[in-house]
Amino acid sequence: MSTIADQVTDFNVGFNEQIGPRLAGVFADEQAGLTAGGVPSDAVSQGSIIPDARLVDAAGAEVSLYDAIGEAPAVLVFYRGAWCPYCNITLKHYQRTLLPGLNDRGIALIAISPQTPDGSSAAVANGELAFTVLSDPSNVLIEQLGIKTEPNAAARSAHTDLGFDVADSNADATADIPFPTVLVIDSGRSVTFADVHVDYTTRTEVATILSAVDSLARVSA
Structure with missing residues (x-):
């Protein structure tokens, strides 16, 4: 089974050819800046x-995060939105290769973005997702966790050239988005594993997540 990194490498070849060197350069510069910032x-x-x-x-219904998590440990995945191809690659991969392992371990998988419910529905449909997908409509949780960012001006201009604007997808009409992040939390809502990716083209691999989940189980035993 290919990794997320393998799929991203394959995707980038065709994507960069499609958008051309100017826009590809804009996004490469953005990623380099994010990485430098740490x-x-x-x-x-x-x-x-x-x-x-x-x-x-x-479906547009309000839900408490704690109610969605339940009483057991959980894996939380923060992603940018259904407009982000790297998010779609990741969520589809988690559906195929992470969710079965979490189900076997009795661990919930919850994905969270700042987009509208329609965007969440699109993410579910795009990936045929069978796990919970929620929206943080005002980026309140994302900001509390210290993982809020936004595309730089050049990247937003490039998005416009490609026919979309992040603010149109977000429930609060801003361009605020999370750094792609995976958290493993125990039954006391304490984070036992955190992986924040400032370069949005990279993501947490399934083997790493399952290792963190299994480490939590050993500690709890």
Whole structure:
């Protein structure tokens, strides 16, 4: 089974050819800048407590994060939106290769973005996702976790050239988005594993997540 990194490499070849060298250069510069900036000092990390939050499901109904998680440990995946091809690659991959392992372990998988419920529905449909997909409509939780960012001006201009604007997809009509992040939390809402990716073309691989989940199980035993 190919990794997310393998799929991204294959995707980038065709994508860069499609958009041309100018736009490809804009996105490469953005990724380099994000990498140079590093993970924010106040970003969620091991030992952080996840606060409850009022989120919205794909049908538009309000739901408590704690209610969605339940009483058991969980894996939270923060992604940019259904407009992001790297997010779609990742969520589809998690559906195929992560979800079965989490189901076997009794661990919930929840994906969260700032997009509208329609965007969440699109993400579900695009990936035929069978796990919970929620929206943080005002980026409240994302900001509390210290993982909020936004595309730079050049990238937003490039998005316009490609026919879309992040703000049109977000529930709060801003361009605020999370750094792609995976958190493993225990039954006490404490983070036991945090992986924040400032370069949005890279993501947490399934083997790494399952290893973190299994480490949590050993500690709890």
